[in-house]
Amino acid sequence: MLISADSSTRLIGRTAELAVLNGAVERLRGGTGTVVWVEGEPGIGKSAVVAAAAQIGREWGCQASVGVADQLAHPPLLGVFLDCLEIGRRSADPRRARIAAFLSDRRATLDLADATRTAAAVEMVVALVDELCAAGPTMLVVDDVQWADDASLDVCRRLVPVAAHLPLLLVMSYRPGAHGSTVRRLRDVTRRRDVVRVPLGPLPPDAVRDLLAALVGVPPGDGLVTLASQAVGNPLFLQELVGALVREDLLDISTRAEVRESRTGVVPRSLAAALDDRLSFVPAGTIELMRASALLGGEFAVTELAALLGRTAIDLCADLHEAVTAGILVEAGPRMRFRHPLLRQALLDGMPAALRAALHLDVARALEAARVEPQRVAQHLLTSGVVGDRWARQWLADVAPVLAAWAPHLAAELLRREVDHDPGDEHERSGLTMNLARVLLATGDHEEAAKRVRQALGAIVDPGDRGHLHWILARALFSGGHNDAAVANLHRALRADDLPDPWRARLLASLAMFQRAGVGDLTAADATARGALRTAAVAGDAFATAYALTGLWAGHSVRRQHRLALKSVEQAIETLGTGVDHVDLMAFVLHGRIFSLQNLSRWTDAEAALRDARDVLRAANRIDDTTSGVTAAVLLFWLGRWDDALAELNAVAQSTSSATYRGLREGGPGWLRHGVAALIAGHRGERGRAAAHLRAGFDRPLVTVADRENIDFLLVARSVAAEQDGNLRAALDHLNDLLERRPGEMTLTHQWLPRFVRLALAADDRSAAEAGVRACLTEAAAEQVPARATAAADRCRGLYHADAAAIRSAVAHYRASGVPVELAGTLEDLAVVLAERDDSAPARAALDEAIDLYDGFGAAWDVRRAEARLRSRGIRRGVRGSRAKRAGHGWDALTxxxxxxxxxxxxxxxxxxxxxxxxxxxxxxxxxxxxxxxxxxxxxxxxxxxxxxxxxxxxxxxx
Incomplete structure (x- = not known):
């Protein structure tokens, strides 16, 4: 008689579903990946189906790995993938060991760089999967994905759109009804047309009969079939029901299996009763061991259980064997797992709530003693509900920065609970509040972060802690859109005589940033930054020094002193050195260097600086830094590599992180991302795509000077759309904001003013054109050395006065510096001026060169506009044969x-x-x-x- 389901039994009635998975594995062998989404209620057979698929993959020579997510309030960071991919510090594979070491690194930094470490860990796991796929067909099975942590779900989300391009079969099983925004995003991704959906419904009647026969060894009688209908076609329910009947001797088994009618009144009528019944046949010692195991989660290591109980692993062997025999536990590689979550829940429900709370606290202590990662310790502390425990508070104070980096929401929940409890020790409470505020700042809860800091400031005693709290408060206020309040807070903090020099320097550097980026007070910002630099030198604080130099860079850039700006950021880079302790600030400084090199028309050096920046970010496990992608896209836009720019922007759009400079300067990358994408789409005549980016880009309010200086691409893209509608007046009006920079504003208005002058002349508005020329000449006069603004001014003057020599000067500059987008537009303007002077041959030559460049960018609308402008002046393109259309498919379409x-x-x-x-x-x-x-x-x-x-x-x- 068979009363426990083996692998073949569990797959009864699933022939069609297995055929789908077989097909996916067969495609994988041929090098084509697939995403399979298996969905069904608890006990319906999801785990059996995906396990069978993994076995098929192994038999056919694929690398097949299986991970099962655990049902915990806060599952461990990347836990399901650490198990699935066997990532551990002792792994023989250096790639896996490197990820494990990175995850267990407990360093904390003052500049909150660790807030991005989760994203870096996700990147490392995704990269590992990619490398495994390069070695051969790879199959990843993520069972019960609804219980996975956000980072693991992000890995899945990242793998879904690329699986088809790799030899990767990603199989995810999911229980409907799960909540959480990340799970919803994952489900949105899996609605793609190329995702294979495998819904598992109840077994049909014939399959129910077959399963009953397999479980009892003979065909089922009508009474048993009728009773089994209570299981509603759920294989697990059927198995548990039959098991209870056999144990209670309620079945007559001969040629058929039938329920004893005289005993039907005592047959368990629910799965919960069947589970209780199963546990009643297990020795009391084993049950107590299982209750302790249940506290550790749905899956646990025997060493963890031994540490919790203060026993050796060998002491546990007999009871663990008994639990396996009883079908409570199953082996899961080097770990043990409850055969079904409901078994674990039944064990937990058998304990009084107070006892469970105390035991969870014991588990936390035992795991910490065993040096298990802080996230798991924190989960048990949270589940215990215990507040004010001395050991727990000290542990939380020690590991809060690390916990915040890997599990910020879990850290916030624990810290919030402790802070709200009255500990009787104000110094301890202040320390906990500081950690809570840092976590809230990292998670974007700016309002609560500011509230918590204000509550703590009145009780803080240590001057350094007070300075740190003011730093956090200023960042929370600025990030929340309250720049004036941030500045006032910093002034208040700096009035304290006992403020330590390192914090005085940092607060001054922060104040300088807010004075410029918030309200544009450049004079005050410069003076404050220089004061920060002097104080940082006395304190020997590298972060404050580099931050102050970055503030000076901003001031120099606004004044168009680009050489001085470049010198400032290069000094900041040298100050920060090669370490990764302040990676966010280093990333900001590196982007500033690229910006300054562009302003000096050193485009080749700017490309080299981008490569250098990515080397630094790669060393810090931040190669997919959002701002890096936006900076690259802007550079590539001007270099005419628009397909590459869009690739960078598409990659940024896949990021789950907010596109900010993380407190150093907010919002800019988001506006630039949509602005560059909208402008490229407009130039290419893709009006629907341009409109979508314009809507997204203008969907946020502008508050600070820093906000305004990042919307220029959006303004120009909107102007292009208006011009395409034939509304020259609106196209011109959309650019009015670029005529004059506000105080402290960094916007490179000169790069758009030739367009303004052209539109003004086309609209027959000479006064507006003259204003555009004046604005560009002012920009050129401000340049420390003649560069981009000077060339733009030559172009504007040439257009306004129909001066071909001035425009040729701009052409020579753009040709020599290697910036094809500006060269193409200037050649078009030159062709127009020459045509108006009846110099038809050179006009045609300039037009031909401009259109060749436009063709290279894919700027179809620019081609049409240029040809129309010259056609109205009697100039048509030279006889060069029909222009080859840009290929849309095939090898020739590749950039x-x-x-x-x-x-x-x-x-x-x-x-x-x-x-x-x-x-x-x-x-x-x-x-x-x-x-x-x-x-x-x-x-x-x-x-x-x-x-x-x-x-x-x-x-x-x-x-």
Missing amino acids: PTERKVATLVAAGRSTPEIAQSLFLTRRTAQTHISRILAKLDLRSRVEIAGVVLRQAPGGVLDS
Whole structure:
């Protein structure tokens, strides 16, 4: 008689579902990945189906890994993937060991750089999966994904859109009814057309009969079938019901299995009763051991259980064996797992609530003694509900920065609970409040962070702690849109005579940033930054020194003293050194360096600086930094590499992090992302896409000077849309805000003023055109050395006065510095001026060169506009044959970067290797791969390799 389900029994009635998974595994063997989403209620057989799929994958030679998420209020960071991919510090694979070491690093930094470490860990896991796929077909199974932590769900979300481009089969099982925004986002992603959905419903009647027969060893009688209908086709319910009947001797089994009618009144009528019945047959000692195990979660290590009970692992062997025999536990690699969550719940429900709370506190202590990661210790502290325990408070104070980096919401909940409890020790409470405020700042809860800091400031005694709290308060206020309050708070803090020099320097540097970025008080900002620099030198504080230098960089940039600005950021880079303790500030400084090099028309150096910045970010595990992608996109826009710019922006759009400079300067990357994308779409005539980005970009209010200086691309894109509608007046009006910079504003207005002058002349508004020329001449006069603004001024003067010599001067500058977008527009203007002077041959030559450049950008609308402007002046393009249309599909449609990526794919490089080789982010590299597959109408990297080999001379690749 069989009363426990083996693998074949559990799969009864699932032939169709298994056929779908078989097909996915078969495609995987051919190099084509798939995402399979298995959905069904508890006990319906999801785990059995996905486990069978994994076994099929292994039998067919694929790398198959299975992870089961645990049902905890705050599951461990990346827990399901650490188990699935066997990531541990003792792993023989250095990649896995490196991730484990990174996750267990307990360093804390003052600049809150650790707030981004979770995103870095996600990137490392995604990169590991990519590398595994490069080695061969890979299958990942994530069972019970609804219980996974946010970071694990983010890994899944990141893998879903790229699985089809890798030899990756991602199988996720899901229980409906789960809550949480991340799970909802994951479900939104899995609604893609290329995701295979496998819903598991109740077993049909024939399958129920087959399962009953398999469980009892003979065909079921009508009474048993009728009773089994209570299970509503759920295999687990059926198994538990049959098990209870057998144990209670309520079945007559001969040629058929039938319920004893005289005993039907005592048959368990629910699964809960069946579970209780199963546990009643287990020795009391084993049950007590299982109750302790249940506290550790749905899956646990035997060493953890031994540490909790103060016993050796060998002492537990007999009871664990008994639990396995009884079907309570199953082996899960090196760990043990409850066969079903309801079994664990039944054990927990058997304990009084007060006892459970005390035991969870004991578990926390035992896990900390065993040096388990802080997240798991924190989960048990939270579950215990115990507040004010001396050991717990001290532990929380010690590990709060690390816990905040990996599980900020869990940290906030624990800290909030302790702070709201009256500890009787104001100093301790202040320390906890400081940690809570830091966590709230990192999670974006700016209002509560400010409230908590204000509550603590009145009781704080230590001057350094007081300075730290004022620092956090200022950042919370500024990030929440209260710049005046942030400045007032800093002034109040700086009046304290006992403020330590390091904190005085940091607060001064922060004040300088807010004075400029908030209200544009450049004079005060410069004076404050220089005071911060002097104080930082006395204190020997590298962070404050670099932060103050960055404030001076901003002032120099506003004044167009670009050489001095460059010198300031290079000094800041040197001050911060090669460490990663202040990676957010370093990222900001590196982006400032790129900005200054562009302003000096040193475009080649700016590209090199971008590569340097990405090397630094890669060393800090921040290669997919959001702001890095936006900075790269702006640079690539001016260099005419619009497809590459869009790839960068698409990669940024995939990021789950908020696109900010994390308290240093808020919001800018978000406006720039939509602005650059909208402007490229407008130039290419993709009006629907441009409109969508314009709506998203203008969906946020502008509050500070820093906000305004990041919307110029959006303003110009809106102007382009109006011009395409034939409304020149509106197109001109949309640019009025660029005529004059507000105090302290950094906007590079000169790069858009030639467009303003052109539109004004086209609208026959000479006074507006003259205002545009004056504004550009003012910008040029402010330049410390003649550079971009000077060339733009030549172009504006040339347009206004129809002076070909002035425009030729601008053409020479743009040609020499290598900035094709500005060169193309200036050549078009030159052609117009020459045509008006009846110099038709040089006008046609300038037009031809401009259109060739436009074609290279894919700027279809610019081509049409240029041809129309010259046609109205009697000039048509030279006889050069019909212009080749930009290919939409096939090898010719690939951009130069995409061809490089394709060649590296064919050479067997993983996505991280491709990214590092081409100085891209990993997401940007994957975006290029996705576009290659779409343009070549392919499904896998293997197929890309085939196409590349056919393109290579002699079939030989130069890798």
